[in-house]
Amino acid sequence: MSDPTIRVAERLDVLAAETSEGEQGLQxxxxxxxxxxxxxxxxxxxxxxxxxxxxxVDFERRDDEIMIINMGPAHPATHGVxxxxxxxxxxxxxxxxxxxxxxxxGMEKTGEVLNYVQGGTNxxxxxxxxPIGNELGYSMAVEKLLSIEVPPRAVWxxxxxxxxxRMSSHLVWMATNGxxxxxxxxMIYGFRERELIxxxxxxxxxxxxxxxxxxxxxxxxxxxxxxxDDVLVICDTVEERSYEYDELLTGQPIFRGRMVGVAPIxxxxxxxxxxxxxxLRSTGVPxxxxxxxxxxxxxxxxxxxxxxxxxxxxxRYAIRLNEIRESARxxxxxxxxxxxxxxxxxxxxVTPPPRARIDExxxxxxHHFKLFTEGFHVPAGEVYSAIESQRGELGCYLVSDGGSKPxxxxxxxxxxxxxxxxxxLMRGGLLSDAITVVSTVDPVxxxxxR
Amino acid sequence: MIPLPPAAPPGxxxxxxxAADLGCFxxxxxxxxxxxxxxxxxxxxxxxxxxVDYLEHLDRxxxxxxxxxxxxxxVNLLSLSKRQRVRVRVQAGDADPEVASLFSxxxxxxxxxxxxxxxxGVLFSGHPDMTRILMPEDWEGHPLRKDYAVxxxxxxxxxxxxxx
Numbered sequence: 358m359s360d361p362t363i364r365v366a367e368r369l370d371v372l373a374a375e376t377s378e379g380e381q382g383l384q385x386x387x388x389x390x391x392x393x394x395x396x397x398x399x400x401x402x403x404x405x406x407x408x409x410x411x412x413x414v415d416f417e418r419r420d421d422e423i424m425i426i427n428m429g430p431a432h433p434a435t436h437g438v439x440x441x442x443x444x445x446x447x448x449x450x451x452x453x454x455x456x457x458x459x460x461x462x463g464m465e466k467t468g469e470v471l472n473y474v475q476g477g478t479n480x481x482x483x484x485x486x487x488p489i490g491n492e493l494g495y496s497m498a499v500e501k502l503l504s505i506e507v508p509p510r511a512v513w514x515x516x517x518x519x520x521x522x523r524m525s526s527h528l529v530w531m532a533t534n535g536x537x538x539x540x541x542x543x544m545i546y547g548f549r550e551r552e553l554i555x556x557x558x559x560x561x562x563x564x565x566x567x568x569x570x571x572x573x574x575x576x577x578x579x580x581x582x583x584x585x586d587d588v589l590v591i592c593d594t595v596e597e598r599s600y601e602y603d604e605l606l607t608g609q610p611i612f613r614g615r616m617v618g619v620a621p622i623x624x625x626x627x628x629x630x631x632x633x634x635x636x637l638r639s640t641g642v643p644x645x646x647x648x649x650x651x652x653x654x655x656x657x658x659x660x661x662x663x664x665x666x667x668x669x670x671x672x673r674y675a676i677r678l679n680e681i682r683e684s685a686r687x688x689x690x691x692x693x694x695x696x697x698x699x700x701x702x703x704x705x706x707v708t709p710p711p712r713a714r715i716d717e718x719x720x721x722x723x724h725h726f727k728l729f730t731e732g733f734h735v736p737a738g739e740v741y742s743a744i745e746s747q748r749g750e751l752g753c754y755l756v757s758d759g760g761s762k763p764x765x766x767x768x769x770x771x772x773x774x775x776x777x778x779x780x781x782l783m784r785g786g787l788l789s790d791a792i793t794v795v796s797t798v799d800p801v802x803x804x805x806x807r
Numbered sequence: 808m809i810p811l812p813p814a815a816p817p818g819x820x821x822x823x824x825x826a827a828d829l830g831c832f833x834x835x836x837x838x839x840x841x842x843x844x845x846x847x848x849x850x851x852x853x854x855x856x857x858x859v860d861y862l863e864h865l866d867r868x869x870x871x872x873x874x875x876x877x878x879x880x881x882v883n884l885l886s887l888s889k890r891q892r893v894r895v896r897v898q899a900g901d902a903d904p905e906v907a908s909l910f911s912x913x914x915x916x917x918x919x920x921x922x923x924x925x926x927x928g929v930l931f932s933g934h935p936d937m938t939r940i941l942m943p944e945d946w947e948g949h950p951l952r953k954d955y956a957v958x959x960x961x962x963x964x965x966x967x968x969x970x971x
Contacts, residue, residue, distance in 0.1 A: 379938075379944030379945070380936075380939075380944060381939060381940065457940065458940060458941040463950060465926070466951055466957060469957075470957055628887075629913060629914050631852055631915025631916070632915070633852075633854075642887065644887050649887070650890060737868075739881075741883055741892070741894065752883065754855065754857055754881065756859055758863070764863075764864070765859045765951075767855075767857040767881075769854065769855040773918060773922075774915060774918065776918070777915060777917060806941055807941075
């Protein structure tokens with residue numbers, strides 16, 4: 358004879374043990390030291406008291422007054438497999454902690470066994486909404502070590518594709534952010550416009566998502582015939598529709614109520630936490646690597662760096678919406694000024710020969726064989742190259758020992774660092790605002806966990 | 808090459824590098840003080856922190872006077888006002904790599920130091936929460952170490968009870 362209540366209790370223990378993240382998770386107050394609690398509450402995860410208001414720290418709170426609940430890892434509003442542990446008092450978030458790693462597939466380790474030619478297929482899968490950005494960061498690091506020049510047409514193609522990618526990524530953000538706030542029509546519109554860009558990617562690179570288009574030495578293929586028309590259509594459509602989104606969302610009272618003044622972050626906090634991208638610019642810091650430390654040909658095109666004032670949800674929304682328009686502006690300039698010439702470096706050690714050359718030249722055949730079996734060798738050294746991806750500074754730290762594979766490939770993922778701001782932004786807010794916080798921080802979990 | 812900040816501890820080896828405007832090679836004792844000097848010298852952001860396992864290259868080229876060790880912690884600092892990057896490479900030790908945590912200077916290194924600990928087993932003294940971040944809590948070993956082969960360990964699952 359067994360007591361059903363005991364069985365339930367046992368079962369709960371089993372469930373708790375299965376889902377526990379041990380020390381990585383948010384601990385109950387009774388198990389948290391005063392010091393740590395103060396730090397967590399102060400800066401929530403864990404700034405040294407930057408925003409600590411002593412009145413807010415309620416050490417005496419008992420465990421049965423508050424509740425720790427899990428959001429995720431399979432919650433639709435967490436944009437992937439982010440697990441949030443929220444300590445709630447009623448509907449207010451007291452503390453929170455992000456638990457990550459559910460999508461960890463060891464891509465940095467994988468990067469060490471793939472050679473430099475294959476490496477692009479690996480990094481392009483990290484931030485799956487910005488494949489061009491990942492490939493660009495990686496390729497620029499390899500090119501720096503090789504000290505090779507990329508032909509001007511390749512530079513401008515890269516810039517064109519990077520900005521199109523920024524538009525598509527921000528459109529997905531507009532879409533999912535709309536969905537999180539219940540504006541499901543925005544979800545449909547965002548994905549509709551993104552489809553135009555993905556179709557162009559497919560036409561250019563052959564794939565829609567994980568392109569492996571930008572490669573060390575240039576890009577994989579020249580732009581297709583008639584690309585000017587396609588790009589012009591994309592720019593016209595997206596620009597025009599961005600004003601429709603404006604009408605749909607910007608002035609809408611429900612949308613404003615959940616965005617304006619919600620979850621602000623100060624510039625000092627953002628800098629201290631290493632936060633970059635729209636999250637940093639929303640606090641009024643005009644830091645955009647495209648402007649501050651130009652790469653590619655960004656110093657030759659005109660665009661505005663969009664900054665916010667209050668660092669709240671609405672600023673982050675407005676920045677992304679306007680960055681779509683700025684990207685369209687850059688794309689139009691790429692369209693006008695696209696130089697002719699090679700789309701990849703003609704160094705045979707880096708670039709595979711054209712297919713036709715293999716039939717007639719022994720040397721070309723050897724180069725082709727060497728490139729696709731062994732890959733090319735990169736001089737020993739280490740390099741850090743950074744670009745401004747949609748989510749912030751995407752850095753690639755590459756160590757080469759002179760072989761054909763990276764000795765160490767480390768990617769500084771902007772989402773991974775930006776995620777540290779989540780507990781700070783959520784603190785003291787409502788549970789429903791926690792959804793908007795995750796949304797406006799815009800982490801891509803493929804990149805967070807790598 | 809940009810100079811070291813005035814408050815830097817004496818005797819820090821420097822070199823030009825591809826990745827940054829200045830590469831510094833402090834000892835473990837100088838490391839924290841050097842980063843603090845950079846922070847006071849308008850390097851507002853710690854952009855990146857990672858570790859490298861140089862098991863196969865213990866004799867790699869380093870500036871004179873720097874004794875190479877197996878593990879190296881690489882810190883990229885960024886000055887927004889001066890638009891400069893600086894890289895600090897500290898030799899973290901061989902068997903039990905450990906360096907000071909930068910958490911009290913740059914709270915944003917919290918996750919990065921946890922990642923370096925998780926994947927390479929470098930300890931950061933003074934870090935408030937030195938736990939794994941990407942791997943499961945009960946994982947054995949540090950996967951990005953060079954003596955940790957790809958696919959050597961079968962996939963580990965949590966201690967799940969048998970079929971219920």
